[in-house]
Amino acid sequence: MEAEGINTNRVGHEAAYEAHNAHTTDIPPNEVFPTLLSTLGEHRELTFFHYHLVDLPVILYDKEYGFDIYPNIEKMKEAGKYTLSTTHKIVKAQKPEETPTLDLSITSLVCFQWLAMIILLVAFFRAGRKYRKHPLKPPKGLQNLLETIFVFIRDDVVLPNIPSRKAAYKLLPYFVSLFVFILLMNLFGLIPGGHTATGALGTTAGLALTALFVINGTAIRQIGLKNWLKHLLGGAPWYLFFIMVPIEIISLFTKPFALTVRLFANMTAGHVILLSLVGLIFYLKSIVMAAVAVPFSIFMYALELLVAFLQAFIFTILTAVFTGLAIGEHGEHSSHHIH
């Protein structure tokens, strides 16, 4: 009886897998790559390889229909307001060319972001408690790892770049959490079955938005609102304001924008290269290609590991450099800008 139960269970899994395959093959062939790109790692269910783990809720907002929450995508189709297009986008059932105004669904990327947050909270609180309990004991294990990261960010990223020592120590927790958060999200993408949350524009844009507030908030606190507004003139005489102020305001926003695109593009590029290399085997339908594709993918994987660390470091150090520039320009010539 039990064996039968297991058997039907497995048959159910295989049927689901085949249904999933059949589902993906009805995308028109010239749209396979764009579809794969636009949904890279973003799924509405948590799966481990082809084993289905849990459905994720679909939350939609539309000006016409208002808020709608469905437990999974099938329930959304049954309810009849929205449906899926051939390219797997959520569209309105009546008007297939219109998408809902806002898609606030909990996707797999959001889940992995939450996972990173939980891991960091647990790790840092555990290490912090150890310091409070035994302040004079040498650190070991996890505590040692976190201390290494902390000291690295403090001595190599924050202190050399932010001129005011007081502001640097105040911002240190922000930079440390920025670094470890991005690093952890990047590394999740390298685990089989994991997804890179930083490979989505929304995540990196959110991180860059915090950077925008930190850069300008620190500058305003350190040099005062009046000097900050004065720096919008870019050091030019006041009668040039109609040229300088728009340029300086644009340059305020290009820095976070560059941060957004850099992290997103770097994380996506690696995945696209791996996808193309492995895809060659299926495209040419020969097992000989595997001899070429697998070593290359392993090499790319190692490169991805380097890029995961490097991009987390670059995001952090560029935020620190921009913050330092926003503070340090006060009173000095500001002829060199980094964009």
Added chain:
Amino acid sequence: MEQDLAKLGAYLGSGIGAGISVIGAGLGIGKLASSALESSARQPEASGDIRTTMIIAAALIEGVALFSCVIAMLLALK
């Protein structure tokens, strides 16, 4: 026909644009790396600082190249 021509133009533009921007980024990062190597060979005690500065500058150059790649991708996915 017109649709095909527009598609041809978009793919051609994205391919050529990505290629040209990669030439620029390659030249920039190559020049940067060669100067960084020369200067750290001349002054090995400053190599740590030089490396950090080099990585920042490389990231900025790479950022410009990635902008163009994103534009090319937008063209190709249009």
